[in-house]
Amino acid sequence: MNDQELVVLVLEGDQQAFAELVEQYQRSVYNLTYRMLGNAREAEDAAQEAFLRAYQHLKRYDPERPFKTWLLSIASNYCIDRLRKRRLTWLSIDEPLPAHPALTSNAPDPEDATLKSERQVAVQALLAELAPDYRAAVILRYWYDMSYADIAEMLDTTESAIKSRLFRARQMLVKQLNSGGAPGMILAMESA
């Protein structure tokens, strides 16, 4: 059964059909929210919220468009809003720091896991330097291999704006690399 058929079933009240859609796209949505927000707990919350928003607005979904693109556009716009709000929020000093990914990894080889996680930490640190709009464009370009046109549609802007955002984002990231950058950056670049 394809996505459009599942959407029709969900609109008719079939909860199981929605569960199938979630199962199919949870990986994509979670990866996007994780890259955007940089920590697992927030990423999980954001993924849940994105799926709920999709469910709430399913009637507005245009079956001509791929469901995945529509879903990811909801997730990315939600993350952008969340990041903008986060800037205005005071962080509590009592909040525990997130665990290093190597410590929570289930990979069999700890050394390999540590290297991978070092790279991940470095990439996340680089992404964290970017403004939410720029971050979304970079993530959709690299991790989802989307065209400028698709990214523009998803972020409700023009292709030339995306062209410019990706260029500015790259400039900022290069500047960040030249200034010493985030911890583990050199290792990440060497192993890339």
Added chain:
Amino acid sequence: MMAHDTYNLMISLALDGQLAEEDEKELRQHIQGCGLCANTWDQMTMLDAMFNSQAEVNPPPDLLAGVMAYVEGYKMRRRWYPWLVASVSIISLLAALNIAAPLLVLSLGLYKPMLEWPTVSASLNAIAQAFYWLQAGADFSANTLRDWFVFLTTDPLMLASALSALVLASIWIGLREGFKSTALSLSEGVTSQQSV
């Protein structure tokens, strides 16, 4: 000759495969002769490789269950929400009517014609009568109690008699209850001895 910024933009486009063949040729020629742009090319290419080599992260195993529970909660709220809104609206409306209606009746003098309605008039009369009798009963009780109190306090012999009567009555009640409990325990003792 274009500015470095323009070539940098071309580098970004080239990395995304968005640069025309002719422009790419021009970019490569420029990079060969410009150390600054060559450096930018190297760094952006390195960034590109670094991002492209990133593996996907695994979603938490309970994400699906979490999403479905979240959606179920939303459906529940949506089911109750219209009822909640309707209830609050009706209560608000009744409260507003409760305040506005008497004010309107009094301020516009609507109560005058209402008094002429036989049922309303009879009901109001009955309520007024009931209040009258209630008040009369309360007055009588209060007056009687007051008279008794005045009588007892102004006549010491009567007060002493009343107090003596109360003391004797309480002694009599105490003795009677004492005899009853003694008789009961004695009969229980006899019954238990017989059963043994």
